[in-house]
Amino acid sequence: MRIAFIGGTGDEGMGLAYRLARAGHVCIIGSRSLERAQAAADALRARDDTLHFEAATNVDAARDGELTVVTTPYAALAGTLPPLADVLARKIAVSTVVPMGFSEGRASLLAVPEGSAAQQQQALLPDARIVGAFQNLSAKKLLGERAVDADVVVCADDDEAKQRVMALAGEIEGVRGIDGGALASSQLVEAITVLLVSVNRNYKARAGVRITGLKL
Numbered sequence: 033m034r035i036a037f038i039g040g041t042g043d044e045g046m047g048l049a050y051r052l053a054r055a056g057h058v059c060i061i062g063s064r065s066l067e068r069a070q071a072a073a074d075a076l077r078a079r080d081d082t083l084h085f086e087a088a089t090n091v092d093a094a095r096d097g098e099l100t101v102v103t104t105p106y107a108a109l110a111g112t113l114p115p116l117a118d119v120l121a122r123k124i125a126v127s128t129v130v131p132m133g134f135s136e137g138r139a140s141l142l143a144v145p146e147g148s149a150a151q152q153q154q155a156l157l158p159d160a161r162i163v164g165a166f167q168n169l170s171a172k173k174l175l176g177e178r179a180v181d182a183d184v185v186v187c188a189d190d191d192e193a194k195q196r197v198m199a200l201a202g203e204i205e206g207v208r209g210i211d212g213g214a215l216a217s218s219q220l221v222e223a224i225t226v227l228l229v230s231v232n233r234n235y236k237a238r239a240g241v242r243i244t245g246l247k248l
């Protein structure tokens with residue numbers, strides 16, 4: 033599959049692209065600047081030249097991708113997504129975004145008028161099939177070489193889109209895709225990342241989430 037990353041030049045976009053390219057997908061790194069996209073794609077290719085990375089502007093990546101993953105900061109959504117609404121109509125657009133603020137070194141969850149960053153993405157891309165996923169996966173882990181060892185809780189109102197993203201998450205070594213319910217539950221998943229930031233600081237770790245007691 034051809035997977036586009038909007039704001040794919042940051043650690044989270046590059047980390048997910050690296051892992052999903054290893055699973056056999058073509059990953060298109062999107063950016064506001066084609067030069068930055070090319071530099072990021074080159075850096076990923078330098079890690080493993082058997083993998084398939086391409087570079088594009090955000091709008092060209094979104095047009096070209098069969099599935100799109102949004103990996104910009106929360107504050108960038110309102111400026112970035114509306115110009116992509118037409119090209120993303122009827123396509124799956126995954127939100128990895130955590131609305132997080134920092135004050136005196138402490139992370140907190142920002143209040144989002146729509147409820148969650150994923151729901152805001154739905155408001156900004158009204159005809160796209162929005163799925164919340166990957167918000168709890170550390171970019172540093174994704175950019176490492178070890179199996180990731182974490183669950184990805186996937187939330188969406190479109191059941192078929194949710195199942196496809198759960199399957200995609202499961203293609204990352206060490207990851208299970210878990211059905212987290214409706215898109216509104218993304219708020220809970222996004223909040224877990226804020227908790228993980230605090231746990232990571234306390235334990236000098238890169239903690240992830242595992243849901244126990246499931247028969248998968």
Ligand SMILES: NC(=O)c1ccc[n+]([C@@H]2O[C@H](COP(=O)([O-])OP(=O)(O)OC[C@H]3O[C@@H](n4cnc5c(N)ncnc54)[C@H](OP(=O)(O)O)[C@@H]3O)[C@@H](O)[C@H]2O)c1
Nearest residue numbers: 039041042043044063064103104105108129130167170171
């Ligand atoms: N980092 C993590 O470990 C992690 C873990 C879980 C979830 N997340 C979520 O994943 C998303 C990306 O995280 P990140 O650490 O990769 O973020 P980042 O490096 O701060 O930003 C990613 C990319 O977004 C683009 N961008 C930045 N500001 C922008 C703006 N004002 N308007 C448009 N584009 C802008 C930039 O790409 P160009 O300049 O090339 O356009 C940048 O390289 C965030 O929403 C975060 O909450 C991150």
